[in-house]
Amino acid sequence: MIKHNYNVIGVMSGTSLDGVDLAHINFEINDGKWSYQIFECDTISYSNEMISKLKNGIHFNSSDLSELNIEYTNLLGNIISEFIVKNNISNLDAVCSHGHTILHQPQNGFTLQIGNLPEIAKITNQKVVCNFRVQDVLLGGQGAPLVPIGDKILFSEFDYCLNLGGFSNISFEENNERIAFDISPVNTVLNFYANTFGLEYDDKGKISKSGNISTELFDELNTLEFYQKPYPKSLGFEFVKEIILPLLENYPISVKDKMRTFTEHIAFQIGEILQTKTGKLLISGGGVYNDFLIDRIKNHLPKTEIIIPDEKTIQYKEALIFALLGVLKLRNEINVLSSVTGAKQNHSSGEVF
CATH class of the missing domain: 3.30.420.40 (ATPase, nucleotide binding domain)
Structure with missing residues (x-):
């Protein structure tokens, strides 16, 4: 039973x-x-x-x-x-x-x-x-992202679910099936540079906000091959270590300017994904606490209603969804969607x- x-x-x-x-x-x-x-x-x-x-x-x-x-x-x-x-x-x-x-x-x-x-x-x-x-x-x-089935089952009242963690990823319904993919690195890069100031992270995005955008770096980031690929697609730390950090380090600009430019890059890439869409966007993950990043995302998505959930859901949404994946496994029910992963x-x- x-x-x-x-x-x-x-x-x-x-x-x-x-x-x-x-x-x-x-x-x-x-x-x-x-x-x-x-x-x-x-x-x-x-x-x-x-x-x-x-x-x-x-x-x-x-x-x-x-x-x-x-x-x-x-x-x-x-x-x-x-x-x-x-x-x-x-x-x-x-x-x-x-x-x-x-x-x-x-x-x-x-x-x-x-x-x-x-x-x-x-x-x-x-x-x-x-x-x-x-x-x-x-x-x-x-093999990623796996969270979208949880978005589909537990958060169906939202048109889009965006997670801002080490990487940003998004999921939504398209042609009656769930679509999801990684968008870009987020905290894997911002925390790396916050660490150079002896900080674990950039509190509320204050450091990034104090920097200036390098247009040349911004443009080079946005032309990277990964962003031109169709989904399904996913990112690992290898991408940050082998491509993103060497590119950023190649620019003789201040760390603040690198963080400001990369923050704009994160927001721009999210905006590119949702530029033709309207509706409710649920944002969760540690990046929610980066006020400056959220402001830049809002700037790139003027027609989207952005919703930030309760504290427990912000912080523990991924733990919640992996708990659901485990329950679905116990019930021998589908917990990974091929429309998302390409399996x-x-x-x-x-x-x-």
């Missing part, structure tokens, strides 16, 4: 490296319509040592990567266990965990999210649903330990 209520924890670690997001969620399904309630939630920051390893994992050999995977699985398992104990959570149906993306090369048929080893179930003493991207890549898909077919992805 299929359940109608699910008591789960969603776990997400994004490319912006601000920590592990955990959200205790109850899902209910009635007459085919899903609803949710977010209870306790928290973000657990990484140590400086772990941030360094996660940043540099892209360059590790297979032996060091394997060691990092074990270390990270142990860390993640302990973080989840402490969250359960601290909040006195019981009778869980599952912990639904994304892990942390180290390598994402769908063009080479490969993606790696560490922290998804079977041992995580033993450490947490819970049923764990994880490793959602691998199957899609094997089916010829991008051969819709499918129910993830591993259950």
Whole structure:
């Protein structure tokens, strides 16, 4: 008998490296319509040592990567266990965990999210649903973005759902199917430059706002090959490290000017995607707190109604949706859309330990 209520924890670690997001969620399904309630939630920051390893994992050999995977699985398992104990959570149906993306090369048929080893179930003493991207890549898909099915199921009242995290990505309905893709880097670049001032991030976009746009850099960014490609398409940290940062570093301008120019680039690319569209745009993710970036997006989308949700949904939307992906996997229902990833077919992805 299929359940109608699910008591789960969603776990997400994004490319912006601000920590592990955990959200205790109850899902209910009635007459085919899903609803949710977010209870306790928290973000657990990484140590400086772990941030360094996660940043540099892209360059590790297979032996060091394997060691990092074990270390990270142990860390993640302990973080989840402490969250359960601290909040006195019981009778869980599952912990639904994304892990942390180290390598994402769908063009080479490969993606790696560490922290998804079977041992995580033993450490947490819970049923764990994880490793959602691998199957899609094997089916010829991008393995990303995976959030759009959650947008479709939980946020259908909005015309477009935009997430501003390490990267920006968007999802919407087109010709009766869900379309979604990555737009550009966001916090992976802005945080990199904020770090040079000894800051974790650019608070409210104040540093970016104080800079000037380099028209030449702005134009060169917008002509990069990725932006001309049709969707489905997705981005990994490789794109930032191999293309974006070398390009920015090639310009002898101040860090403030680089951040100002890149902020305009982010907003411009979002505007390019939605320039002919009107309706309601839901924005979530850490970039929502960058007031200057939001102002620039509004400037590029004068006909769009921009909606920023409640605090828990802003911060924990991805954890919420990966929790839903896990629940759908438990029900053996579709949780990845081929219209979004480019895979051969819709499918129910993830591993259950």
